[in-house]
Amino acid sequence: MITNEAIKLENGVEVPKLGLGVWMIPEEETEAAVKSAIAMGYRHIDTAQAYKNEAGVGAAVRNCGVPREELFVTSKIAAKNKSYESAMESIDESLSVMGLDYIDMMIIHNPQPWVEVNQSENRYFEENIQVWKALEDAYKAGKVKAIGLSNFLKVDIENILASCEVKPMVNQILSHITNTPFELIDYCKSVGIEIEAYSPIAHGLALQNEKIAKIAKKYGVSIPQLCIRYDWQLGMIVLPKTANPDHQKENMAIDFVISDEDMNTLKNMERIENYGEFGSFPIYGGKVQANREKLGQK
Numbered sequence: 001m002i003t004n005e006a007i008k009l010e011n012g013v014e015v016p017k018l019g020l021g022v023w024m025i026p027e028e029e030t031e032a033a034v035k036s037a038i039a040m041g042y043r044h045i046d047t048a049q050a051y052k053n054e055a056g057v058g059a060a061v062r063n064c065g066v067p068r069e070e071l072f073v074t075s076k077i078a079a080k081n082k083s084y085e086s087a088m089e090s091i092d093e094s095l096s097v098m099g100l101d102y103i104d105m106m107i108i109h110n111p112q113p114w115v116e117v118n119q120s121e122n123r124y125f126e127e128n129i130q131v132w133k134a135l136e137d138a139y140k141a142g143k144v145k146a147i148g149l150s151n152f153l154k155v156d157i158e159n160i161l162a163s164c165e166v167k168p169m170v171n172q173i174l175s176h177i178t179n180t181p182f183e184l185i186d187y188c189k190s191v192g193i194e195i196e197a198y199s200p201i202a203h204g205l206a207l208q209n210e211k212i213a214k215i216a217k218k219y220g221v222s223i224p225q226l227c228i229r230y231d232w233q234l235g236m237i238v239l240p241k242t243a244n245p246d247h248q249k250e251n252m253a254i255d256f257v258i259s260d261e262d263m264n265t266l267k268n269m270e271r272i273e274n275y276g277e278f279g280s281f282p283i284y285g286g287k288v289q290a291n292r293e294k295l296g297q298k
Contacts, residue, residue, distance in 0.1 A: 002252055003041040007237055009169040010192050013146045015105070016072050017232065018252065019044030021198060021241030023051055030056025031063075033243035038064045038071070040249055046172075046198075046239045048076035048109055049090055058098025072104045076150055076172075077135070079110035082127035087134035091143060106135060107148040107172060111156040125159045136166045148172065150196075154187050161191065170237070172196035177212055177230050178271045185234070197231040198239045200224075211269060215262055222250060229254040230266050 006014040020037040022030055022045065030053040034045055038060065047057045054075060061071055075094050081087045091106060108131055111123055135147040148170035149157065160168055171188050173181060175197035185195050201224050206212050209223070216226040224240065228251055231238045240251045258266070 001041060002255055003043055007194055007235075009146055009194060010167065011146060011169060013104070013169070015146070015170070015194070015237055016042075016044035017237050018042070018228075018254075019046045019072070019074070019196075019237065019239045020248065021046045021239040022053055022057060022243075023048070023198075023241050025051075025053055025056075025241070025243045027053045027056050029243055031059045033248075034060035035064050036245045037248050038066055040245075040252060042248070042252070043070060044072040044074070044237075044239075046074045046196075049078040049081075049094060050076070050109060050114075054094055054097045055099075058100055062099055068100075073098070073100065074105040074107065075103055076107050076109035077131060079108075080113045080115075082113065082124055082131060084130040084134045087131040088138065091134065091138045095143060102142060103144045105146040105148060105170070106138065106144040107150050107170065108132070108135070108152070110151045111149075111153070123156055123159070125156075128156065128159060129163055132160050132164055132168075136164065139166055146170070148193070148196075150198075154184060157188070157191070157193070167191070168193050170194045170196050172198055172239070174199050175231055175234075175236065176200050176202040177206060177227055177266045178202065178209070178269050180234070180267060182267075185236075189235075194237065195235070196237040196239060197234075198241075200227045200231045200238050200240050202227070212266075215258075215266065218262070219256055219258070221253075221256060224251060225254050225256075226258070229256065229258055230263070233258055233263060 003018055005017045007017055008014050020042045025033055034057055045057055047054050077087050077090050081090050138144045139147050146169050149168045150172035152171050171193050188195055206227050207223050212223055216223045228238050228240055
């Protein structure tokens, strides 16, 4: 079963390769959405402090009937937290809000506060070292089982590697057909960092792409299934987001193989539009949010 497949991190922790993202799912809908996914077989749930729905995720994990140790919960330190103290306080708050004894993985959501993305050259090197120190201490204390990064470029990762005691275990990045940052992926792999792909359906924009649709039709699958399988075959942990039970079930049905020829075509497909540069879009508003709401899937 696809949901049983996992990737082993450098510290031996196994991460289910298919996860459920809960970005922009309202708090009051989150528990039901997560319970639905768990009942189908999902074992990896990806949330964040900034999503404002950690409580719903925690409630679902506590009340779903599946043993806690069989579930993998990821959350993210809000991008605005750029000190040791604020980061550590936020980890404790996440544990409290979710009602969990530990979080399976905690990652830094972004190297810059969101308000400064593409507006500032400041990469917050010193501040991210302090946040990473908080993650290391939480890891050593058993509050979290694995630690990692999100949206970090090579220069940001090198900054952490230069001073860390515990290496980052993952880098969660935007990766989808028409926008796959291969150089960054190869670099992360070279230093033992696994890749997690969020927004594999390009915030829904892939649904409008006729070339993607043509290849999906060839395999008798939907566009979302092809997009998820694409990142899957590249060796990534994949995190499609949906609260819709039908979509959750569909997103699991990726037990097919894209040929080498078609993978090459997909790898080299032109961009859907000029929104998808890695790390260069406003995830909490504007055009991307509007497209996601219009098209229904992330």
